[in-house]
Amino acid sequence: MSRSPRVVAIGGGHGTAVTLRAARRYAGELTAIVSVADDGGSSGRLRDLLGVPALGDVRNCISALAADDSVLGSALTARYSEGLLSGHAAGNLLLAGLLVECGDLELAIARLGELVGAVGRVLPATTTPTELRAELVEGQLVGQAAIARTAAVRGVSVLPEGVRPPTAALQAIDAAEQIVIGPGSLYTSVLAAAAVPALASAIRGAAGRRIYVCNLRPEDPETNGYSVADHVAALTRHGVEIDVVVWDSGSGLDLGDPQMAVVDSDLRGSNGLVHEPGKLAGVLAGLL
Numbered sequence: 614m615s616r617s618p619r620v621v622a623i624g625g626g627h628g629t630a631v632t633l634r635a636a637r638r639y640a641g642e643l644t645a646i647v648s649v650a651d652d653g654g655s656s657g658r659l660r661d662l663l664g665v666p667a668l669g670d671v672r673n674c675i676s677a678l679a680a681d682d683s684v685l686g687s688a689l690t691a692r693y694s695e696g697l698l699s700g701h702a703a704g705n706l707l708l709a710g711l712l713v714e715c716g717d718l719e720l721a722i723a724r725l726g727e728l729v730g731a732v733g734r735v736l737p738a739t740t741t742p743t744e745l746r747a748e749l750v751e752g753q754l755v756g757q758a759a760i761a762r763t764a765a766v767r768g769v770s771v772l773p774e775g776v777r778p779p780t781a782a783l784q785a786i787d788a789a790e791q792i793v794i795g796p797g798s799l800y801t802s803v804l805a806a807a808a809v810p811a812l813a814s815a816i817r818g819a820a821g822r823r824i825y826v827c828n829l830r831p832e833d834p835e836t837n838g839y840s841v842a843d844h845v846a847a848l849t850r851h852g853v854e855i856d857v858v859v860w861d862s863g864s865g866l867d868l869g870d871p872q873m874a875v876v877d878s879d880l881r882g883s884n885g886l887v888h889e890p891g892k893l894a895g896v897l898a899g900l901l
Contacts, residue, residue: 617641618901621789621821623738623807624648626670627887628797630677632826632897633733634890636793637678639898643733644785645674646778646812648805649718650738650745650771653758655692655701659709666742667757668712670802671722671735672704680730689729719779736782738806744772745805761801764834768850769800771809778812786812789821791901794855796826796888799836799844804851813852823855824900829864829881829888842869859896861888876900 620640622632625648636643649666651657656669672689679686689704698706704725711721718740726734745757750765760766786792794816797803807813816823825848831839839847841860848855857874860866861881868875878896882889 618790619785619788619821620644620791620793620897621646621785622793623803623812623816624795624797625651625802625805626673626797628795628802628826628828629670630673631796631888631890631893632793633674633677635888635894635897637732638891638894639901640733640791643678644782644789645678645733645735646738646782646785646806647671647674647735648738648802650743650801650805651757652744653761655705657758658701659705660742663709663713664742665709665712666718666737666739668705668708669702671737672702672708672725674735675708675722675725675729675731676704678726678729678731678733678735680732683729686729686731719781736779736785738778738782738809738812739771739776740779741776743776745801746770746772747800757801757805761798761835764837766800766835768847769804769808771805776809778809783811783815786815786819786821789819791897792816792819792821792823793897794823794825794848794853796828798832799828799839799847801835804847804853807848807853808851810852817852817854822857822900824857824859824897825855826859826888826893826897827866829861829886830866840867840869841875842871845871845873857900859893859900 651667
């Protein structure tokens, strides 16, 4: 195995940002492929106002890859608390401005990465505005924010149908020695990216090892009552194949029978709610 491994992380903003903070410690080449289907908060407001893809998850991941001494990198996550900009993250506004100036989402993301000295690259799961559609036990529901507040989700898909990821994203998956999916909200974050049909197909055909980092606990109501095996089954239903699951048995999430290799390790941070990047880095590096 290469001493400078090529690593790809796939998912949404907060969870994938943790993976990136872990993987930057051992990866030689690091790429994040991030959902742009969010329609809540600052991202949703900018989508409605400017007609742009959701920018918040991308901004989170760029911040996670920023150089340690980058003041701008730290400022990306700062939020305004008053006036017309209340609730907006500074990085979302900056990225929206770069998108207007560059006229291309991939280029705008790359320019922001350069400005903060990013140690890897971030790519959108799709280059056009998309919405998330959920198949429920009864009927359908469209909208990431609404789906996150809903139980009994059977599956999700990205609209419009046939939307494509950047060619660079497919190339990164093909060349990767390790593909890390998650952690993050199963349907509204992880699968909002990984279930883009061309990305799911690329993951299935990948030569690199495919790892799913399971959440520390179920999310209420989205995955209330789910075990690790239930998470794996949902990925499989969406055509996303994995080789090994990373799980923390002390977190309170039941294992079930995922019928594949499972690595059990203490991954909790000080608050017990999110993965600690240093611990996760040790596990992921060991899986190379």
